[in-house]
Amino acid sequence: MAYFNYHAKAKKLISQGYLIHYEFVDNWNGIKPALVLYFKNANPMPIREYRWQEYLPLIGGRVKRINIQ
Template sequence: MYPYHNKIKSRIANNELIRWEYVEAYKAISPCLVLYFNTEPYVRPIREHRFEEYEIILKDINL
């Protein structure tokens, strides 16, 4: 199993995150938090049940 969220959090800690936004829908995920990175894979969608977890991390980031 791919450690999806662990890898994303590691990339955020490594300052690879360049932007994030909430969108109504992203592919089959609705609503969605979309994270944009400066390295591949460039876009990572987050499902609603993980929003609170990521909001804690994102509140301390200056973009």
């Protein structure tokens, strides 16, 4: 079975311009809290809080932020 690099895929989709929007949610299927990335051509991808610092520079200014409280 091949290794699936989740974060490499998410970052590649962002760099290719497929990110539609993102949101911060309190709970996404047990991931608390989560940054959820929505793409044109892929399922939503939740990101755990300890990884946010990797993604915020990549997504800043590219799409509208939607915050859900």
